[in-house]
Amino acid sequence: MFSSLIKKGRIGVLSTKKRDDSLSIEHPPLSLLGLPMELLQKVLQNLELRDWLTLALVCRYLQEVVDKYFLYNNVRLLNESSLRLFKKAISRDKKRNLLSLYVHGIEFHKPVKSTQEQTSIAGFGFSSRPDNDSYIALMVEVISLLPNLSCISVLQISPGFCFPEWTSTLKTYAFEHNYYPSIRKLTLSSQQGWSIALRSNLLWPFGLIEELCLVEMIIDSSSLKKPPLLTVSNEEGPLISPLITKNALKMESTVTWSPIKILSLTSCSIANNGSRFLAGYFRDVHTLKLVSMKSHYDVLLSNCFPNLRTLYIDLNSKAFSLYNASEASVINTSNANSNFAYFNSQFVPKFYLNYNHFEEIMDKIPVVDTIVLTNVSFSNVKPVDPEDITNEDHNIVNNNGYVFLKSLQRFGMVQFILLKNYKLHKTRTRDEWSELLKPCFSSTNCVRVKDKDGSVLYSRNEKCYN
Secondary structure, X not given: OHHHHHHOOOOOOOOOOOOOOOOOOOOOOOOOOOOOXXXXXXXXXXXXXXXXXHHXXXXXXXXXXXXXXXXXXEEXXXXXXXXXXXXXXXXXXXXXXXXXXXXXXXXXXXXXXXXXXXXXXXXXXXXXXXXXXXXXXXXXXXXXXXXXXXXXXEEEEOOOOOOOHHHHHOHHHHHHHOOOOOOOEEXXXXXXXXXXXXXXXXXXXXXXXXXXXXXXXXXXXXXXXXXXXXXXXXXXXXXXXXXXXXXHHHOOOOOOOOOOOEEEEEOOEEOHHHHOOHHHHOOOOOEEEEEXXXXXXXXXXXXXXXXXXXXXXXXOOHHHOOOOHHHHXXXXXXXXXXXXXXXXXXXXXXXXXXXXXXXXXXXXXXXXXXXXXXXXOOOOOOOOOOOOOOOOOOOHHHHHHHXXXXXXXXXXXXXXXXXXXXXXXXXXXXXXXXXXXXXXXXXOOEEEEEOOOOOEEXXXXXXXXX
């Protein structure tokens, strides 16, 4: 079974060789082993899993490089069997086993609900005694054994799943192992076909969270009210902020707050009774990411965060595809200027085609320091002032593109992240980028364009903004 999990990529490779840290070997500078570590990583990142496994058998040095930067940097545990094998791997010979130090991110897929009998208190499952052999107990123990862990993902959560109350005592593991678990990012996603509601019992084992990413989930009033994210069981542990006192946790209040600084919402729904609590609960959020929005009205959520400084908006969301299907099926050759099917045949992004329908909504976005527009495409778009009717490129798409870009002048920093990498996009010179983005320029704002991989293709007024 262990070998089959390796081939499927569910678990990394454990070295059974004894390590000799005093071993020092000089390699020729023009050989693979003589490359600087940064260059070696860039070379190896183009390989596949089976290539890494083969490379790890070459020598001890390459095995350590592959283990540290590729096989164990981000671990994916697809089922309970892989979780048990991974726990066994990192627990074996702790004095020489460095695998637990290499893990910075871990993904738990399809977590298994506890079968132990529970008592319901205030609508939340409560279990006083943990089952040491359950999936949840193993999951919490694995997390406690990874001192450099910073990102945790609990994916494909089924309806009814929750962490029992005893899991909020993760502080005990921190004391036993003499380290503070540095968990900076938590990702939660619903099982495919479901949208489960966010509840505090999904957050209990993780203590303080700096960045929370939610995928296909629902936020309602019960998500943001008692019991809070920080439970009383953590009140004296290392996972509590020094600004939070014991008395503050015990105060009776209908609205609680969380220390989350970055919030990412992907295909999430916000119930009407939950939106009014956003400002109080997420008062410390300074970065909001709206991805794959279901409705263009979701951009108005940005007004619910009082300390928001950076806003991400996914322009490739289905929320911006508003055209009528019947109109998109027939090309009207007599009026190509406003025909949806004609522009679809030209691969024009639907955002520009329909912008006039939600222009008023977009204008209500609060003025933040930085707005980041993701999954952007400028295919066959040439911004033209609507009043310039003599221009041969005057049409609904180009007019909408001009109006949209002009509305971005009010932001100090405007950043475009393209839908694809630079190899798959039309190559543009700096002058061509300037001409394309000219409507969004102001005398002081900074404009930057990046491809999907993060390479900067264009920038303007960087020094002025900094």
